[in-house]
Each structure stands twice: as structure tokens, then as C-alpha cells.
Amino acid sequence: MGLFTILISNIFVNNYVLARFLGICPFLGVSNKTETATGMGIAVTFVVTLSSIITYAIHKYILLPRELVYLQTIVFILVIAALVQFVEMVMKKTSPGLYSALGVYLPLITTNCVVLGVALLNVQEGNNLIETIFTAVGASLGFMLSLILISAIREQLVIKDVPEALEGFPIALITAGLMSIAFLGFNGLV
Amino acid sequence: MGIFEPVTVLGGLGLLFGAGLSIASKAFEVEVNPKVEEVRQVLPGANCGACGFPGCDGLANAIAGGKAPVNACSVGGQAVADQVADIMGVNPAESVRKVAVVLCQGDCHKAKDKYIYNGIEAKDKYIYNGIVDCRAQNILAGGSKSCSYGCLGCGTCKDVCEFDAIQIIDGIAVIDKEKCTSCEKCIGVCPKGIIELVPYEQEVIVKCKSNDKGKNVRENCSIGCIGCQICVKNCPEDAFVFEKFLAKIDYEKCTNCGICADKCPTKAIWSSLEGVQAKAE
Numbered sequence: 001m002g003l004f005t006i007l008i009s010n011i012f013v014n015n016y017v018l019a020r021f022l023g024i025c026p027f028l029g030v031s032n033k034t035e036t037a038t039g040m041g042i043a044v045t046f047v048v049t050l051s052s053i054i055t056y057a058i059h060k061y062i063l064l065p066r067e068l069v070y071l072q073t074i075v076f077i078l079v080i081a082a083l084v085q086f087v088e089m090v091m092k093k094t095s096p097g098l099y100s101a102l103g104v105y106l107p108l109i110t111t112n113c114v115v116l117g118v119a120l121l122n123v124q125e126g127n128n129l130i131e132t133i134f135t136a137v138g139a140s141l142g143f144m145l146s147l148i149l150i151s152a153i154r155e156q157l158v159i160k161d162v163p164e165a166l167e168g169f170p171i172a173l174i175t176a177g178l179m180s181i182a183f184l185g186f187n188g189l190v
Numbered sequence: 191m192g193i194f195e196p197v198t199v200l201g202g203l204g205l206l207f208g209a210g211l212s213i214a215s216k217a218f219e220v221e222v223n224p225k226v227e228e229v230r231q232v233l234p235g236a237n238c239g240a241c242g243f244p245g246c247d248g249l250a251n252a253i254a255g256g257k258a259p260v261n262a263c264s265v266g267g268q269a270v271a272d273q274v275a276d277i278m279g280v281n282p283a284e285s286v287r288k289v290a291v292v293l294c295q296g297d298c299h300k301a302k303d304k305y306i307y308n309g310i311e312a313k314d315k316y317i318y319n320g321i322v323d324c325r326a327q328n329i330l331a332g333g334s335k336s337c338s339y340g341c342l343g344c345g346t347c348k349d350v351c352e353f354d355a356i357q358i359i360d361g362i363a364v365i366d367k368e369k370c371t372s373c374e375k376c377i378g379v380c381p382k383g384i385i386e387l388v389p390y391e392q393e394v395i396v397k398c399k400s401n402d403k404g405k406n407v408r409e410n411c412s413i414g415c416i417g418c419q420i421c422v423k424n425c426p427e428d429a430f431v432f433e434k435f436l437a438k439i440d441y442e443k444c445t446n447c448g449i450c451a452d453k454c455p456t457k458a459i460w461s462s463l464e465g466v467q468a469k470a471e
Contacts, residue, residue, distance in 0.1 A: 058203070068196050075203060082207035089211075089218040096220075 003134045009190040010138025016114045017146040018176075018183040023114035027147060028172055030105045037151035039098040040105060041144025043087055045137070048115050051080050052136035055119040056129060076119045077110075084110045114143055146183075150176060225254040225277060232273040234266050238352070240373040253278065264288070265371045287390040289370040290377060294341035294384050295397045295460060297360035301411040302336040328381035336410040339400040341384060347376035393446040394439065396421075397460040401434040408456075415458040421450035 016022045023044075030040045055076045063069050088106055091099045099106065109115060118139045122132045153175050162171050230250035237245040241262045243252050252258035253274060260278055261271035267287055320326055324346040327333045333342040343361035355369035356376060365376070367390060377385045384399045396415060400407050404416035417435035429443035430450070437459075439450075451461035 062199060062203075066195055066199065068199055071196055071200060075200065078200075078203055078207060082211055085211055086214055089214055092220050093218040 003130065005190055006131060006134045007138040007141075010135055011142040011145060012183065012186040013190045015142040015146055015183050015186075016117065016139050017143055018180040020117070021180075022117045023112050023143055025108060026105050026112060027143075027150065028169070028176065029108075030102060031147055031151040031154055031172070033101075034148060034151045034155060036098070036101045037147045038144070039095075040102055041140070041147050043091070043102065043106065044109060044112065044114065044143055045140035047080065047083050047087055047109055048118050048140040048143075049133065049136045051076070051083050051115055052119055052122055052132050053129070054079050054083075056122060056127075056132045059123050072120070072123060073116075076116055080115050080119070081110045114139065146179065150179060153179075223254045226250050228277045229253050229274055232266075232270055232277070233263055234270065236265060236352075238265060238373045238375070240264050240371075240375075265373055267371075288372045288387040289367040289390050290365050290372060290374070290385050291367070291388045291395055291397070292341055292347075292363045292365055292385050293395070293397050293399045294339070294362055294382075295413045295458070296335065296337060296340045296411040297362045298343075299360065300413045301340055302409070303334050325379070325381045333382075337400055337402070337407070337414065339382060339384065339398075339402070340411065342382065346379050346381075347385060350375045350379050389441050391446070392439075392441055392444070393463050394444060394448055394451050394459060394461045396437050396439055396458060398436065398458040401436055403435055407435075413456055413458055416456055418455060420453050420455065421459060424449050424453050 010016070014020060017024065017027050026040055026044070030036050055072075058075060058079065059069075059072060063072060063075065084107060087109070088099075091102075091106065118136050122135055127135060150172070154172055157171055157175070166174070227250075230247060233246040233250060235246050239245065241249045241258070241264065243249040243258065243262075246263075249258060249262060253260060253262065260275040260280060261268075263270050263274070320330070322344050324333070324342040324344040327342050327344055332338045333340075335342065341362040343358055343363065345356070345358045345363065347363050348356040348358060352373070352375070353369050353371055355366045355371075357364050357366070363376075363385075365385075372387055374387070377383075377387070382399070388395055398407075398413070398415040400411075400414050402410070402414075404418065407414040407416045415436050417432075417437070419432055419437070421437050422430040422432050426447065426449065427443050427445055429440045429445075431438045431440055437450075446463070448461050448463040451457075451459040451463070
């Protein structure tokens, strides 16, 4: 599979949020404003890409030779948790505004299944390093894309005349469902 | 072989990441103002939001950052303001204690009704059985009172008061100024907007918000402000503001002399001064 194909596949066709239904929590939690959504997307991109590379190395050079592949889940979570802590520290120092805007969702990247999902799927499909990086970047760009799309829609929804019973989360869930159906249209592209 | 290798691998990785993080935490250390925690300690901790900041933590941050005055906490009052000023090392600013007051005296004996709401005493016309809530009542033709400015008496303010300071007496809300902490919750829910903050020391208050003309006020209520301006003419301190057929006291100028309450023909000007009360009765 060509690298470009991997990228397109992960951004659109197999979008982690809208086609694989991973990472729904931040998808609905931090999609109120485009600004925070973008910040969250960048943070996730950073964590996913870096964690994929590290987990790839750990898997290939530590777990495989010692036949410890059954440890991959717990080791990958360890890597992700440490990385998220690191990102949190850096963000608190360099961008306090974004730090407080993301709030609890930043440490929650730890339990964001996109991050673990990408790491595990990479290993399962036996990707090499370059493919791993492209998968990770594609997956997180896809995550960021869907996050920015829904946040832009939700910003519009706030000023629209939504039936009272559907205000807030209900209409967001309906929007997410419609977006998911729309993304089905990419099927067969790859 | 068994258990040794996985434990070493996992433990080793854990140790490695832990060490890395502790180095990073030193490298990216953010200094937290120690005053934030100290200020937070003396604040009441009710997280009521009356100060306009998200909870007591938010206010502590703002005070320590110099974005809020030391007396920003209205619930804690002067005692808390003094302590906070102590921590921040500034002179405590005198904060005027304010209490919420319902600006209506038209109880079920003095004000007329348009219709009957949930059996609340009325003289004639409609009977409505609905939710006992001023906001609901207000939607129905502006409430049951003939006067469209008066207290509806369903006790929505009483329900939101966390300090048990509000009572419904004869169909209007009355706030106990000793219990009131000026958290402004009642002000937020009152559909008529007739609850206002007034200085605690204030003894003379125009307890009417009606902007109707004198004739209409008289028709609807026996204790409303009819806009005669007798108070305005008699005030020695020139402390009255008169607009839209309603007198209003400028609390900064008022000296609580009680002359206006004495002269007021409808007694719409309420007073807690003893002499005036005795005369009124």
C-alpha cells in the first residue's frame, strides 16, 4: 500500500472517529469551540505520532525478541500515559490559555482510545516505521478534521433556532451521526 | 525463565519513563503564586459564584493576580475581606455591606388581582391552577396582580435562597436582612426584576417599582408610588431621582432622616426608623 493511500485511508475512509468510532469522548467534549478543538487536535496529533514511534520501537526491539508480545497493551498504555503527562507539562508552561481551555480533556488523552488504537493497529498490521508514522499522522489528522468540522457546526448551532428539547448535546449527537453517515461516502475510495 | 523477564521489562520501562518525567517536571516547572492557596483558604468555599468568578478557586486566582479587589467576596463580607487584605498586604477597603430587598409592598390586602393563581387570595376574575412559580405565573398575562410591576408571591426567590432568608408574608416576598448574604440568586430568578441590592444601613427605601401613572397606580394598589414628588420636594439632601413616575433614592446621598417616609401619602416609602413607623400606624 502506498504511503499516500495510507494517509487518505486514515483521514477519510477509515476515519477513527466517524468510521471506527474511537475517541468519541473528546469528540463531543471539546468540540464547543473551534479554537479548543484545534488545540486538542494538535495535542492528540503530537501524542499519537510520538507514541506510535516509541511503541513501534519497543515492540520491535524489546517485546518481539523476548517473546513478550502479550505485554503490549500495558506497555503501550505506560508509554501513552507518560507522554500525555509530558505534553501537559509543556503546554502548562508554553500555553496556559490552551491548557485551561482543554481542562480535564488533556489528561483524558491518556484514555483516548484513538491513541491506543493507532498503536495497537500498527503493530497488528505489521507496518514498518515509515508506514507507522504515516498511519499515525493520518489517524490524528482525521481525528482533528472531524473535531474541527463538528466544532464549526456546533458554533453555528448555538445561534440557530434549535427545538428546545434538542438544545445542546442531543443536537450534537444527531450532528455526529449525520457526519458519520456522510463519511461513509468515502467507502471504496481505497 | 518465567516471570523474571516481563517484570524487568515492564519495571524498567516504568522506571525510565518516571525518571524522564521527573526531569521534565523540573525543566517545565510553572511557578504557582503561593498566595492563591492562602486566599482560597480564607474564602467561604461555598462556590456560589456571586463574585462573578467560577467558584472560590477562580476568585482566589483573580485576587492573587490582582484582577479582583480584596473585598470581591460579598458572602464573606468584611471579615473575609480583612483576612484577604492581610494576605495580600494591602489596606482593607471598606466594603459596604449590601442586602437584597424586594421592592414591593403590595400584599394581598393592598394590591388588586387580575385573576386567581393557585388559590392565592384574589377578589374576582379568573382562577388559574398551574405551577407555583413566579416565572410560570408571569408568562400568563404578566401574573395575577393588576399591577404589572408587583411581587407575584409564588416564592421562586424563596426556593433558590440557600440561606433561608426569604419568607412569603401575605403574598409578597420579604427578605430578612440579617440572613441575606447578597449572593444575588433571588435577583437572577425574579421575573419582575423587583429585587435589588440596597446598603445594609439603609433605613428608608422606596418599595415600589411601578412606572405607571399615579391614577393607574392608585387603581391597582394602595401602597404604590403615585409619582406625586412630595418626597423629592421635601428631601433636605436632594437625594431623590425621579423618572417615569417613580421616585428613587440615591443611597449615597441619603442620610436616613426619614422625612420622605413621613410625608409619603401612600407610604410607598418604607422606613425602619421607629418614629416614622409609629406615626404611620
